[in-house]
Amino acid sequence: MEHDILYKKRHSLSHLMASAVLSFFPDTKLAIGPAIDNGFYYDFDFSAPITDKDLGKIEQKMRELLKKWGGFEGKEISEDEARKLFADNPYKLELIDGIVKNPDASARKITVYTSGDFTDLCAGGHVDNVKEIESGSFKLDRIAGAYWRGDEKNKMLTRIYGLAFDTKADLEKYQADQIEAEKRDHRKLGKELDLFVFSDVVGKGLPLFTEKGATIRRELERFIVDEEIRRGYKHVCTPDLAKIDLYKKSGHYPYYKDSMYAPIKIDEEEFMLRPMSCPHHFELYLSKPRTYKELPMRIGELVKLYRYEQSGELNGLVRLRGFCLADAHIICADSTQAADEVNGALDLIDYILQIFKLELGKNYWYRLSLGDRGDDKKYFKDDNAWDEAEEKLRLVLKARTSHYVEASGEAAFYGPKIDIQMKNVRGKEDTAFTVQYDFVMPQRFKLNYIDRDGKEKQGIVVHRSSIGCIERVMAFLIEHYAGNFPVWLSPTQIKIIPVRENHNEYAKKVADELRSLDIRVDLDTTDEGMGKKIRAGKNMRVPYMLVLGDKEIESGELALEIRDGARQEKISLENLKTRLQKEIKERV
Numbered sequence: 001m002e003h004d005i006l007y008k009k010r011h012s013l014s015h016l017m018a019s020a021v022l023s024f025f026p027d028t029k030l031a032i033g034p035a036i037d038n039g040f041y042y043d044f045d046f047s048a049p050i051t052d053k054d055l056g057k058i059e060q061k062m063r064e065l066l067k068k069w070g071g072f073e074g075k076e077i078s079e080d081e082a083r084k085l086f087a088d089n090p091y092k093l094e095l096i097d098g099i100v101k102n103p104d105a106s107a108r109k110i111t112v113y114t115s116g117d118f119t120d121l122c123a124g125g126h127v128d129n130v131k132e133i134e135s136g137s138f139k140l141d142r143i144a145g146a147y148w149r150g151d152e153k154n155k156m157l158t159r160i161y162g163l164a165f166d167t168k169a170d171l172e173k174y175q176a177d178q179i180e181a182e183k184r185d186h187r188k189l190g191k192e193l194d195l196f197v198f199s200d201v202v203g204k205g206l207p208l209f210t211e212k213g214a215t216i217r218r219e220l221e222r223f224i225v226d227e228e229i230r231r232g233y234k235h236v237c238t239p240d241l242a243k244i245d246l247y248k249k250s251g252h253y254p255y256y257k258d259s260m261y262a263p264i265k266i267d268e269e270e271f272m273l274r275p276m277s278c279p280h281h282f283e284l285y286l287s288k289p290r291t292y293k294e295l296p297m298r299i300g301e302l303v304k305l306y307r308y309e310q311s312g313e314l315n316g317l318v319r320l321r322g323f324c325l326a327d328a329h330i331i332c333a334d335s336t337q338a339a340d341e342v343n344g345a346l347d348l349i350d351y352i353l354q355i356f357k358l359e360l361g362k363n364y365w366y367r368l369s370l371g372d373r374g375d376d377k378k379y380f381k382d383d384n385a386w387d388e389a390e391e392k393l394r395l396v397l398k399a400r401t402s403h404y405v406e407a408s409g410e411a412a413f414y415g416p417k418i419d420i421q422m423k424n425v426r427g428k429e430d431t432a433f434t435v436q437y438d439f440v441m442p443q444r445f446k447l448n449y450i451d452r453d454g455k456e457k458q459g460i461v462v463h464r465s466s467i468g469c470i471e472r473v474m475a476f477l478i479e480h481y482a483g484n485f486p487v488w489l490s491p492t493q494i495k496i497i498p499v500r501e502n503h504n505e506y507a508k509k510v511a512d513e514l515r516s517l518d519i520r521v522d523l524d525t526t527d528e529g530m531g532k533k534i535r536a537g538k539n540m541r542v543p544y545m546l547v548l549g550d551k552e553i554e555s556g557e558l559a560l561e562i563r564d565g566a567r568q569e570k571i572s573l574e575n576l577k578t579r580l581q582k583e584i585k586e587r588v
């Protein structure tokens, strides 16, 4: 595999770090040290524990070595030589075992690379000369524990992480971005803004949404369901569990077995909490004979799905054990109709993302995820169907004239797909939404229809998520807006603060008028001081606040405090109503 230059720098730095570590702690056993997406790490078996304080001198030593070392010299060695060279290192010996036992004969080469006086077992991928690495472009970041080969039955090793970029400026920008990302972390803001909590008694990976969090969630759900119905989707409702036979029929069972929960026995029959909704929607389709006139049939649902995630993988609202997906299955007559539907699904996704002020090409991009004709295990075998489907999707993307990338080996089992890729505030790329083309399920479920000519034909299915997983999109939006939600999503849209008790009555009248228009109002008549009430509103990122006193009541001119600015605007109650209604309706 050909690596880019930054990868090579990062990988080379892991050699430098290992050598620097050995210069201070010569009896340390080295395990593995790869490049990662913000730098590199190396796992060490130290004879005595080290601390964060040791990182400075190791880093210093690396800079010295940077001046002394040149290129990396690689050579292939025999198994015997290798075992001799690493005789006192059980980790390297285990790696050598893995290499010589590799089922792929071409991967059975043992190579070592030397730079300076340091030699390591390594498959290559270094810079031509370490002088290419800018001295200030890397930094040792932190120490963590890591089990050998990620297996908790193995020994816990010490992992040292390093950050590395092309330039010092890039490194500094990354560090500044991390600080900003921490401030925006949805787990932190979720607590501060009182949006959701977790309870050990309820269980890991199962969030409880507060009234405020549930409000945001409901707004997102209404938005997507209304928009989909407008676009010709039929929104349905199907059960959260079904007989195990359904997932056997769909063929999902063997592939999803590890991520499904154990069966629930009811009256001698076995049921599963559903990990996906496709077969439910297909059974609905099959409930009647269908004709070409009904196609394309867009079956949509906000589905609750349940998938097992290891506890170490759980992460705020991003990785859960139960979640809600804005899912749909579009049954199409043929590949041309399917291509149109894929295009329509991308239009919908573009529309949603534009509401969130995300730009195609800048904040997100399309990825055409292709199969691999050589891999019959991972992909359903039907070369012609794959060729046709991949070409159709490629044409859809070309016609959209936006830049896209292709990725082989990223398709679903049953067909190619278009993924919408996004980076979160930490810069980590992830698939946010996906539109999949499926020629396998229609065969398995006999998703047929009577065509114009009276003959029975087999359809094609497009699986797609529009806004994706609701919890995950909430996590993304909390971080994207740093908690400053647009008015339509804000749990409290306006906070009203009467100056003194004798203004309460007037404040209540204003609040009631706004509430009658479905505007979410927080009327604060507590005994706290004004300053404290205003601060609380600001901390909760409320978009608008009204302070009502004698002056306002007499003149009818209200003083509107706006979240993003020091401005205070004078506005009449009628104009305020119009303004709020407009902003909510237009989702600005």
Ligand SMILES: [Zn+2]
Pocket (backbone or CB within 6 Å): 011, 015, 113, 122, 123, 124, 125, 126
């Ligand atoms: Zn190497």
Ligand SMILES: [Zn+2]
Pocket (backbone or CB within 6 Å): 276, 277, 278, 329, 463, 464
């Ligand atoms: Zn599906």
